[in-house]
Amino acid sequence: MLRLSGLCKRFEDLPVLSNLSLTLSRGEIVALIGPSGCGKTTLLNIISGLTAPDAGTVEGADGRLSYMFQSARLLPWRTVEENIRLVREDAPAEEVRSLITAVGLEGFERYYPGQLSGGMARRCALARAFHFGGEIFLMDEPFQGLDYGIRMEMLSMLLSIWQRERPGVLFVTHEIDEALTVATRIAVLAPRPTAICQWFDLPGPEGRDASAPELARLRQEIIRRITGYNQSGCHGNGGPQEKVIY
Numbered sequence: 001m002l003r004l005s006g007l008c009k010r011f012e013d014l015p016v017l018s019n020l021s022l023t024l025s026r027g028e029i030v031a032l033i034g035p036s037g038c039g040k041t042t043l044l045n046i047i048s049g050l051t052a053p054d055a056g057t058v059e060g061a062d063g064r065l066s067y068m069f070q071s072a073r074l075l076p077w078r079t080v081e082e083n084i085r086l087v088r089e090d091a092p093a094e095e096v097r098s099l100i101t102a103v104g105l106e107g108f109e110r111y112y113p114g115q116l117s118g119g120m121a122r123r124c125a126l127a128r129a130f131h132f133g134g135e136i137f138l139m140d141e142p143f144q145g146l147d148y149g150i151r152m153e154m155l156s157m158l159l160s161i162w163q164r165e166r167p168g169v170l171f172v173t174h175e176i177d178e179a180l181t182v183a184t185r186i187a188v189l190a191p192r193p194t195a196i197c198q199w200f201d202l203p204g205p206e207g208r209d210a211s212a213p214e215l216a217r218l219r220q221e222i223i224r225r226i227t228g229y230n231q232s233g234c235h236g237n238g239g240p241q242e243k244v245i246y
């Protein structure tokens with residue numbers, strides 16, 4: 001289990017994280033929704049060890065951890081297959097092939113990143129992250145900027161690959177529909193300096209239809225929370241840090 005306790009971070013005069021705590025168990029997909037610039041990437045960087053926190057602790061991130069960045073970050077001089085294989089070169093070839101099929105890149109194995117569309121590059125990055133494997137997956141707006149159809153397709157790819165090993169996934173998104181489709185829990189973050197201001201539990205199995213009527217009330221509550229930070233008392237600038245409601 002990943003356990004974050006009391007994380008604080010500032011960049012010079014800018015406080016970014018303020019006493020942020022959360023847990024993530026294997027088999028959970030936790031979506032993080034929060035305003036732009038509130039500190040979501042900083043949080044993932046702290047979990048992955050790329051950035052050091054000023055205070056607080058990260059427990060349970062010392063095993064194998066996959067991090068899918070906002071951009072695909074493929075090596076331009078390596079093919080699709082080589083980019084995926086790179087993170088675990090000793091894996092059997094069938095494993096790489098099965099992931100390439102799972103993300104719909106069959107036939108493009110020998111293409112270089114410069115020959116791929118943005119969506120194909122993201123799919124390659126998704127396959128690479130799952131090829132690396134591990135108990136924890138960090139995903140930073142992995143489908144940002146892709147059209148609705150491709151995003152939904154990628155979400156179902158994510159779910160079908162996730163169902164193989166059921167790692168714990170921390171998934172940053174600005175799209176409520178993405179969160180409603182795949183998350184087991186949703187955390188709404190406050191503006192900077194951020195902390196979690198509310199948790200939402202999701203009903204039923206992952207792979208939901210985000211437009212289903214039974215999710216309408218939940219969607220409204222999430223929107224109310226996102227748009228009502230300042231009225232509700234859950235805001236940055238030293239306000240209440242965490243209101244966890246299960």
Ligand SMILES: Nc1ncnc2c1ncn2[C@@H]1O[C@H](COP(=O)(O)OP(=O)(O)OP(=O)(O)O)[C@@H](O)[C@H]1O
Pocket residue numbers: 011014016034035036037038039040041042043
């Ligand atoms: N290395 C750094 N040095 C100085 N300031 C930084 C650094 N990294 C991030 N910041 C600042 O920290 C704040 C949070 O940035 P971060 O990228 O974590 O936000 P975010 O929530 O992921 O944003 P977005 O949703 O727009 O991607 C921003 O104001 C940013 O300018």
